[in-house]
Amino acid sequence: MLLIKSNKKYINYQEIKKDSEGYLNNYKDWNIQLAKEIALKEKIQLTNKHWKIVFFIRKFYLKYNITPSMRLLIKGFEKETNKKICSIDLFILFPKGPAKQASKIAGIPKPSKCL
Numbered sequence: 001m002l003l004i005k006s007n008k009k010y011i012n013y014q015e016i017k018k019d020s021e022g023y024l025n026n027y028k029d030w031n032i033q034l035a036k037e038i039a040l041k042e043k044i045q046l047t048n049k050h051w052k053i054v055f056f057i058r059k060f061y062l063k064y065n066i067t068p069s070m071r072l073l074i075k076g077f078e079k080e081t082n083k084k085i086c087s088i089d090l091f092i093l094f095p096k097g098p099a100k101q102a103s104k105i106a107g108i109p110k111p112s113k114c115l
Contacts, residue, residue, distance in 0.1 A: 023108075027061065027108050038107075050105075061108040067109050067111040
């Protein structure tokens with residue numbers, strides 16, 4: 001596993017504090033390399049489409065301090081990008097549940113309501 005030295009501390013998914021389901025305890029511990037490690041553990045090969053959702057979810061969380069539900073994710077993403085997206089598109093990208101799995105990769109808390 002690749003280690004990244006940052007501020008005299010090693011960042012590695014195995015060493016970062018997380019809850020029993022693997023969500024980061026502190027969203028500030030997140031970085032792109034860590035997202036790649038989480039995605040690998042989730043058996044997801046991140047593409048540009050994945051990254052757009054991951055970055056949107058992080059931005060949403062940082063702005064509103066809530067993890068978007070599936071409905072908020074779809075509506076917010078469509079509004080911000082002017083591109084139509086549906087739950088099927090998201091399930092293709094994140095088969096274990098788009099809001100849940102994308103949030104984990106984005107390093108933010110698990111949504112309270114997700115499929």
